[in-house]
Amino acid sequence: MLPEAWQPLLGRPALAELLGHPLAGAALTEMCRLLPPHVAVHSLRTFLLADACARTHGTAYDRVGLLAAAAFHDAGLVGRTPLGRGGFPCRSAQLLDHFLARHQVGMGRRTTLTRAVREHMRPFPARDAGPEARLLHFGVWLDVTGRGERKVPGDRRLLAGLAPTPWFAVSFSARVVACGLRRVLPGSPVTRQ
Numbered sequence: 727m728l729p730e731a732w733q734p735l736l737g738r739p740a741l742a743e744l745l746g747h748p749l750a751g752a753a754l755t756e757m758c759r760l761l762p763p764h765v766a767v768h769s770l771r772t773f774l775l776a777d778a779c780a781r782t783h784g785t786a787y788d789r790v791g792l793l794a795a796a797a798f799h800d801a802g803l804v805g806r807t808p809l810g811r812g813g814f815p816c817r818s819a820q821l822l823d824h825f826l827a828r829h830q831v832g833m834g835r836r837t838t839l840t841r842a843v844r845e846h847m848r849p850f851p852a853r854d855a856g857p858e859a860r861l862l863h864f865g866v867w868l869d870v871t872g873r874g875e876r877k878v879p880g881d882r883r884l885l886a887g888l889a890p891t892p893w894f895a896v897s898f899s900a901r902v903v904a905c906g907l908r909r910v911l912p913g914s915p916v917t918r919q
Contacts, residue, residue: 728754731889735774735885738774754793757801764894765800771869773796775881775882775885777861782877788838802820819840819843822839822840842861869885
C-alpha cells in the first residue's frame with residue numbers, strides 16, 4: 727500500500743514496469759517509511775528523470791538498483807543521528823548499503839549504488855563514475871534546480887505537474903544547508919548544546 731500522492735508517478739511506465747520486482751517493492755516500502763512525503767516524491771521524480779535521460783541516450787544501467795539508490799539518496803537528511811564525516815550523502819549511502827545487504831545484494835552492485843548516493847551532491851559527476859552515479863546525479867540536479875533540462879525537454883514540468891511539491895527546491899536547499907552547517911541533522915539532540 728503506497729501513498730496516493732505517489733500513484734501518478736507509479737503509473738509512469740519506467741516505474742510501473744518495476745513494481746513487481748522484490749527489491750524495487752522493498753525499496754519503495756522503505757522510502758515510504760523513512761522519508762517525509764515531499765522528499766519521497768522528489769526521489770520518485772529523480773528516478774523517472776534519470777530513466778528518461780538513459781532512454782533518450784540509450785544508456786544501459788541497473789534500473790532496479792537505481793530505483794533503490796534514488797529511494798535512499800536523501801535518507802540521511804531525516805532522523806536524529808549525527809552525520810559524521812561526509813555529511814548526509816554518506817549517511818544516506820550507509821543506509822542504502824544496510825538495506826542492500828539485508829536483501830542479499832552482492833558487494834560489487836552495492837559498491838556501485840552506494841557510490842552513486844555518496845556522490846550525488848557533487849557539482850558534477852566524477853570522471854570515472856558509472857552510469858548509475860551519472861544518472862542519479864542528473865535526476866537529482868534536474869529535479870531540484872532544473873539543470874540539464876534540455877536533455878529531456880518537458881519531463882521535469884510533466885512530473886512536477888503529476889506530483890507537485892510547491893516550494894520544494896527552496897525548503898530542501900535550506901534543509902541541506904542546515905545539515906551542512908551543523909554536520910548533524912536538524913532537530914538532532916546534538917544541535918541543542
